[in-house]
Amino acid sequence: MTEQYLNLKQNFISKNAWQDKYRDIMLLGKQLPKLPNELKIDNAKVHGCESNVWLYIDFDESEERLVVSADSDTRIVKGLIFIICSMVNGLTIDEFKRINIQSEFESLGLIQHLSPSRGNGILAIAQKISDFAIQNS
Amino acid sequence: MLDNHEIRSQFPFFSHSDFIYLDNGATTQKPQCVIDALCHFYNFNNANVHRGVSQLASNTTQMYEQVRSKLATHCAVKPDQIVWTKGATEAINLVVSSIDKHIEPNDIIVVSALEHHANLVPWQELCKRTGAELRVLPINQQGVLNITASLNMISSLKPKLVAVTHASNALGNILPIEQLIDAAKNVNAITLVDGAQAMQHLKPNLDTLNSDFYVLSAHKMFGPTGVGALIAKPHSLALLDTYQTGGEMIEQVSFSSSQYRQGNARFEAGTPNIAGVIGFGAALDFLNSEAMNLQRSYEESLYQYTIEQLKKIDGVTLYGDLENNIGTVSFNYKDEHHLDVATLLDQSGIVVRSGNHCTQPLMNLLGVAGTIRVSLSCYNSYEDIDKFIFALKQAIELLD
Ligand SMILES: Cc1ncc(COP(=O)(O)O)c(C=O)c1O
Numbered sequence: 266m267t268e269q270y271l272n273l274k275q276n277f278i279s280k281n282a283w284q285d286k287y288r289d290i291m292l293l294g295k296q297l298p299k300l301p302n303e304l305k306i307d308n309a310k311v312h313g314c315e316s317n318v319w320l321y322i323d324f325d326e327s328e329e330r331l332v333v334s335a336d337s338d339t340r341i342v343k344g345l346i347f348i349i350c351s352m353v354n355g356l357t358i359d360e361f362k363r364i365n366i367q368s369e370f371e372s373l374g375l376i377q378h379l380s381p382s383r384g385n386g387i388l389a390i391a392q393k394i395s396d397f398a399i400q401n402s
Numbered sequence: 403m404l405d406n407h408e409i410r411s412q413f414p415f416f417s418h419s420d421f422i423y424l425d426n427g428a429t430t431q432k433p434q435c436v437i438d439a440l441c442h443f444y445n446f447n448n449a450n451v452h453r454g455v456s457q458l459a460s461n462t463t464q465m466y467e468q469v470r471s472k473l474a475t476h477c478a479v480k481p482d483q484i485v486w487t488k489g490a491t492e493a494i495n496l497v498v499s500s501i502d503k504h505i506e507p508n509d510i511i512v513v514s515a516l517e518h519h520a521n522l523v524p525w526q527e528l529c530k531r532t533g534a535e536l537r538v539l540p541i542n543q544q545g546v547l548n549i550t551a552s553l554n555m556i557s558s559l560k561p562k563l564v565a566v567t568h569a570s571n572a573l574g575n576i577l578p579i580e581q582l583i584d585a586a587k588n589v590n591a592i593t594l595v596d597g598a599q600a601m602q603h604l605k606p607n608l609d610t611l612n613s614d615f616y617v618l619s620a621h622k623m624f625g626p627t628g629v630g631a632l633i634a635k636p637h638s639l640a641l642l643d644t645y646q647t648g649g650e651m652i653e654q655v656s657f658s659s660s661q662y663r664q665g666n667a668r669f670e671a672g673t674p675n676i677a678g679v680i681g682f683g684a685a686l687d688f689l690n691s692e693a694m695n696l697q698r699s700y701e702e703s704l705y706q707y708t709i710e711q712l713k714k715i716d717g718v719t720l721y722g723d724l725e726n727n728i729g730t731v732s733f734n735y736k737d738e739h740h741l742d743v744a745t746l747l748d749q750s751g752i753v754v755r756s757g758n759h760c761t762q763p764l765m766n767l768l769g770v771a772g773t774i775r776v777s778l779s780c781y782n783s784y785e786d787i788d789k790f791i792f793a794l795k796q797a798i799e800l801l802d
Contacts (some may be wrong), residue, residue: 283749288800315757315772316741338771339739340801341746 266364270351277373286374287341294343297350300336311393314386316342322397329357333394337386345378345387353394358402366391406700408693410781422752422786422793427571427599427730427759427777429621432685436624439684443677451676452650466676469683476686477616478609479633485669486679489630490598491520493617494565496632496669497594498524500642501563504592507533509562512555512591514539514547514577515767516570519760521596525565534562538763539582545573545732545768546723549581556585563592568600568616572759572775573722574730576600583613592641598622602779603701603728605689614638620678625685629678632669639666646671697780704778704787705729711791715798721768729778732759735794738801740772746800747774750793 273293280286300319311318316339325332331353335346352369353361370376370387378387410416415423415431423431449459451466467481474481487493505511511525515538529536537559539552556564564586569576579595586593594615597606602623608616615638620629644651644662648671653661662668688694708731712718717736735743744756757772758765765772776790 284796284800287746287749291800316739339741341742 267355290344291340293347294340297343297347311386311389318386331356358398361398413781422789424776425753425755426779430624430779433688435684436681440677440681443680466679469679472683472686478607482665483634485632485666486674487630488628490617490619493630493632495524496645497615498528500645505532505534509534510537510559512537512561512564514566515541517567518571545721553585560589561591565594567596569728571599572761573732574727575723576726587612620682625682626678628675629682645669648672701729708787731776732773734773740774743774743797746797747793752790752793
């Protein structure tokens with residue numbers, strides 16, 4: 266797990282009120298690097314979302330560490346994407362397989378965002394990263 | 403200030419739940435009498451209907467058929483004008499899939515810009531099959547039907563069929579269906595009115611309304627899910643080919659051929675949702691109760707109150723017809739995504755709907771991806787609205 270994510274998690278868990286958590290999520294969303302418009306194409310869209318989510322998964326130049334980049338038109342989803350990216354970016358496939366996005370979201374108190382009825386794409390993003398890991402291992 | 407305590411106390415959901423339920427356009431909560439009717443049926447009366455000579459079966463058949471009479475009385479029609487379906491969607495699909503022989507290539511089918519996908523997509527399919535053309539009655543920027551243009555369109559296009567909603571699920575507008583249907587009948591169009599949203603709030607007189615078909619869903623009017631109805635004019639069912647075949651709808655069957663029953667029975671193949679229909683009977687009793695008769699003006703003032711409170715918030719845009727409305731408020735806050743607002747409202751336990759409300763083309767016309775929708779019902783309180791407004795202000799504070 267990256268340093269960045271562990272810091273984020275510690276900070277997050279210290280917040281009890283949902284208002285504070287969501288304020289944080291939206292601030293994280295602001296830090297998420299924007300995808301350039303030419304990458305916001307239909308082919309990159311995650312299906313089944315009420316919001317638009319564009320997702321790219323690849324390896325970095327070492328060709329073994331994950332790089333996930335994604336963007337959305339909603340602020341909360343952007344923040345949640347930031348959390349996922351900081352959780353998985355820089356991990357090797359083997360390292361990725363040892364983490365469990367589901368239980369991480371649970372300890373962050375954000376598990377409801379992984380529910381299929383949410384339609385915000387977070388579950389689909391998690392699924393796609395796992396699929397990528399399986400295909401490349 | 404009017405209060406609705408007596409009504410609200412009939413809904414056990416509110417004594418068990420802290421949710422502020424403002425999603426009545428999606429489905430309503432159920433009064434105790436409906437829940438009891440369902441349990442009572444399974445506890446004491448479970449038998450199949452229309453078959454068997456047993457007293458048990460004939461008693462159950464009688465209970466089941468009494469609900470048909472109740473709905474008939476409620477809408478000022480005769481029981482044999484009612485076909486049970488599993489909902490408004492199935493009722494529309496029943497008509498759409500049985501009417502091909504009346505539709506020719508280049509015929510025109512008209513719907514309004516306010517239709518739920520359920521009253522749009524099936525007609526698109528019919529157009530694909532038959533070569534007919536779909537045309538759309540226009541709305542203004544606010545989302546209100548342009549009635550003059552619509553009436554002109556109907557009389558000049560002379561459509562073969564006109565299908566319009568009685569009330570918009572996304573915006574709550576009540577459409578002037580009498581005028582639209584009269585215009586359609588002037589050019590001999592077949593007509594269908596989608597009453598899914600209207601039935602909870604209005605009591606249409608389907609005797610005076612000149613439409614061939616009217617459809618509804620029980621779960622949006624305090625009844626159980628899985629029950630709905632197609633209500634037809636006496637001669638209009640004959641326009642339709644047979645829909646599904648099987649048991650119940652047959653007169654005589656041999657291995658080489660079968661004869662079907664006449665009238666509404668021809669469209670009711672298989673064992674129906676008996677418990678659901680009986681539960682719906684209790685919902686109709688509830689709708690026609692004394693307490694509910696006093697409720698219309700309460701709903702209207704609660705709606706006005708909601709609108710007033712929302713208008714006080716800078717940056718809120720309201721959509722739809724604010725004059726003729728079933729009590730549904732659709733809005734956005736500045737250019738914030740509806741999903742962000744709705745997610746924050748959900749954190750406060752406020753149950754609203756956000757998104758395109760199964761009306762994507764309408765949202766495109768309004769130039770938005772979606773809206774947040776508050777749909778009121780008789781049991782909502784002023785306190786519910788105050789809590790919703792408080793939660794909305796809190797959400798706005800987080801977003802600003
Ligand atoms: C206007 C309208 N028509 C049709 C339907 C479909 O109803 P059902 O899903 O109960 O078949 C709905 C449901 O939301 C609706 O609001």
